Amino acid sequence: MLVKHLGQVSYLDTYQAMQDFTAQRTPETQDELWLCEHPPVFTQGLAGLAGHVLSAGDIPVIATNRGGQVTYHGPGQIMAYPLLNLQRAGYFVKEYVYRLEESVIRSLAHFGVTGHRVANAPGIYVRLADPFAHTALTGPASPNDPFKGLGKISALGIKVSRQSTYHGLALNVKMDLEPYQRINPCGYAGLQTVDLFTIGVNTSWDEAAQVLAHHLTSLLAP
Numbered sequence: 001m002l003v004k005h006l007g008q009v010s011y012l013d014t015y016q017a018m019q020d021f022t023a024q025r026t027p028e029t030q031d032e033l034w035l036c037e038h039p040p041v042f043t044q045g046l047a048g049l050a051g052h053v054l055s056a057g058d059i060p061v062i063a064t065n066r067g068g069q070v071t072y073h074g075p076g077q078i079m080a081y082p083l084l085n086l087q088r089a090g091y092f093v094k095e096y097v098y099r100l101e102e103s104v105i106r107s108l109a110h111f112g113v114t115g116h117r118v119a120n121a122p123g124i125y126v127r128l129a130d131p132f133a134h135t136a137l138t139g140p141a142s143p144n145d146p147f148k149g150l151g152k153i154s155a156l157g158i159k160v161s162r163q164s165t166y167h168g169l170a171l172n173v174k175m176d177l178e179p180y181q182r183i184n185p186c187g188y189a190g191l192q193t194v195d196l197f198t199i200g201v202n203t204s205w206d207e208a209a210q211v212l213a214h215h216l217t218s219l220l221a222p
Helices: 011-024 093-110 178-182 205-219
Strands: 002-008 032-037 041-044 061-063 071-073 077-083 116-118 121-127 150-161 164-172
Touching: 002 205, 011 032, 011 061, 011 077, 011 164, 032 205, 071 178, 077 205, 093 121, 093 150, 093 164, 093 205
Parallel strands: 002 032, 041 061
Antiparallel strands: 032 077, 041 071, 077 164, 116 121, 121 150, 150 164
């Protein structure tokens, strides 16, 4: 897998470039992993409801063809876009999503943080009271609030076309988290969003991106 560091790039331009790459690729095209960050933007997935954007203000809202609901992208967040031939990789979409999440869990572990999955809520979460505790989640803390005591640190939204993937995942490193208060993140009212810095990990975007790229390229291999 060829890893490309794009720097800070326009979301719309990157979205178009992913679609062009996927449309033009052949069975022999090498898989790529694009790492970048975007200027402030809200993106709406195919399942997104307009009501989940509470007050966008001066931040644009862009409709996309990825799965999921509304989320926010901005400086200080790693965007990882694997452009992968799933047929050649030899696993299906459910396994692909599992491997994406596992790459985030292992990247967080590199910094001593324990990441958690929540059933039916793609992405990775951390315990707000103690992000470094290793105890596994035993189930929702409250039937009415499956995210009680948790903060979301990584969002996931993918598209598969012609057995090829695009879009991907976001990992929050050190960013302005205020825009998340303008939406129901991933469609969940009141869901708290965190980054590595706010939970006590002071690392650079470059270091975190390098760690994430290592785990993605390892785990997405056939």
